[in-house]
Amino acid sequence: xxxxxxxxxxxxxxxxxxxxxxxxxxxxxxxxxxxxxxxxxxxxxxxxxxxxxxxxxxxxxxxxxxxxxxxxxxxxxxxxxxxxxxxxxxxxxxxxxxxxxxxxxxxxxxxxxxxxxxxxxxxxxxxxxxxxxxxxxxxxxxxxxxxxxxxxxxxxxxxxxxxxxxxxxxxxxxxxxxxxxxxxxxxxxxxxxxxxxxxxxxxxxxxxxxxxxxxxxxxxxxxxxxxxxxxxxxxxxxxxxxxxxxxxxxxxx
Numbered sequence: 197x198x199x200x201x202x203x204x205x206x207x208x209x210x211x212x213x214x215x216x217x218x219x220x221x222x223x224x225x226x227x228x229x230x231x232x233x234x235x236x237x238x239x240x241x242x243x244x245x246x247x248x249x250x251x252x253x254x255x256x257x258x259x260x261x262x263x264x265x266x267x268x269x270x271x272x273x274x275x276x277x278x279x280x281x282x283x284x285x286x287x288x289x290x291x292x293x294x295x296x297x298x299x300x301x302x303x304x305x306x307x308x309x310x311x312x313x314x315x316x317x318x319x320x321x322x323x324x325x326x327x328x329x330x331x332x333x334x335x336x337x338x339x340x341x342x343x344x345x346x347x348x349x350x351x352x353x354x355x356x357x358x359x360x361x362x363x364x365x366x367x368x369x370x371x372x373x374x375x376x377x378x379x380x381x382x383x384x385x386x387x388x389x390x391x392x393x394x395x396x397x398x399x400x401x402x403x404x405x406x407x408x409x410x411x412x413x414x415x416x417x418x419x420x421x422x423x424x425x426x427x428x429x430x431x432x433x434x435x436x437x438x439x440x441x442x443x444x445x446x447x448x449x
Contacts, residue, residue, distance in 0.1 A: 199431060203420035206384055210412035213388040214405070217395025234397055241393045248386040252418050255375065259425035266428040267435045273360055274443045277302055280356040281447050287339065287349045292448075294335045299447040301332060306440050309429055333357050374426060380419070387415055 221229065281298060284291040336354055341347040391412060398404045424433035 199420055199423040199427070202380075202423060203416050206387065206419050207412055207416035209384055210387050210391045210415060211409060213392035214395035214408045214412065217392040218398070218400055221396050221400070229397070237393055237397070241390055244386050245390050248383060248390065251379070251383055252415070252422075255422045256418065256425075259422045263425040263428045263433075263435070270435055270437075271439050274439045276356055276360045278443050278446065280353060280360060283349050283353045283356060284336075287346055287353070291339065294332065295448045297332050297335065299444065302440075302447060303444055306437060306444060309440070310437055375422065383419070387412075 227233070277298070281295055284295050284298070333354070336350065336357055339346075339350050339353075341350050391408065394408055394411075398408065421433065424431045428435045
């Protein structure tokens with residue numbers, strides 16, 4: 197289910213609960229709406245609202261931390277790719293085919309990340325990609341250093357190959373932690389109860405209806421933001437690929 201669809205479902209549920217509450221205000225006996233009843237309902241609603249606010253705050257904080265981690269990993273990986281290219285360039289002109297292979301592999305990765313296609317993103321660590329990485333590693337291992345400097349550069353290049361490909365991309369892919377559906381359902385249920393109570397005791401006029409709809413839109417937007425931040429490689433809110441594209445422009449030169 198797409199994040200945008202969940203957003204509309206949550207907004208529709210919250211808005212509908214306001215209408216249900218407003219309808220019940222007209223059909224319930226007066227003793228259900230007196231001051232004593234209203235006080236008890238407000239206390240109960242306050243407890244539910246506190247739980248919902250805590251869960252929303254924790255989810256937003258967790259999703260933002262996950263998003264920032266992926267963004268940092270991308271920048272770090274980009275820096276390592278540029279360093280690997282420069283180390284190979286210092287080694288000598290015989291590394292030019294390796295640098296070209298590195299550039300092609302990196303360009304394919306950027307194209308996949310920019311595609312916003314979950315099926316392609318899921319294949320970024322498939323066997324084909326692994327073979328491409330192993331090919332680059334074998335090319336580096338096949339270098340024949342002629343002096344101490346080249347031996348040191350070869351060692352550094354092998355370490356960078358492992359750092360860039362063997363760990364970074366897998367760490368990025370595993371950063372997406374979906375929200376458990378039972379938790380999302382419970383949160384929506386709490387919001388429905390809260391907005392239903394608002395509709396039950398709020399006077400029926402244009403101002404209160406507009407305010408309640410704005411509140412429903414805001415809470416639905418918060419859930420949408422959490423879902424988007426939990427999917428940093430695709431969707432509306434996604435990490436910037438600008439550093440990767442800038443790095444690609446200097447690879448092999």
